[in-house]
Amino acid sequence: MTGDRSQACDLGDAPFTPGQAKACTVREVLDRVGGKWSIGILVAASQGPVRFTELERFVEGISRRMLTLTLRNLERDGLLRRTVYPTVPPKVEYTATPIAxxxxxSLVALTSWAERHRIAIAEARAAYDRAHGPVDPGPASVAGRA
Structure with missing residues (x-):
């Protein structure tokens, strides 16, 4: 997680009411599974065991470092299982866990929806930008427009 949201959730010395703690946990989970790279990785791993290099090819645009970090986080969250086989060189596979x-x-439904509506969304953005000017994608502009 990034930005102010993670700081609000990660403050160990701040007491949370049960509702705040639950909202924080749900937000953390949604941030992880809805992350830019997580969806593609989880979809690929749900098809069966997948190797690092296969994921590099499947998840378009991901760097090796970001793939490594995302895999580690998904494994930490119990969504992926990493298996290392004692071969030379070592063979490593990732598989989706039952919760993944x-x-x-849901992930397939979300990606299918995005594919079906990507053109309409791009057209809506272009029309909005023509009428109002482009929106800065940074967090400050989002907060300022709310």
């Missing part, structure tokens, strides 16, 4: 497999249909 439960999430799979």
């Amino acid at each position: 497999l439960e999430l799979y249909e």
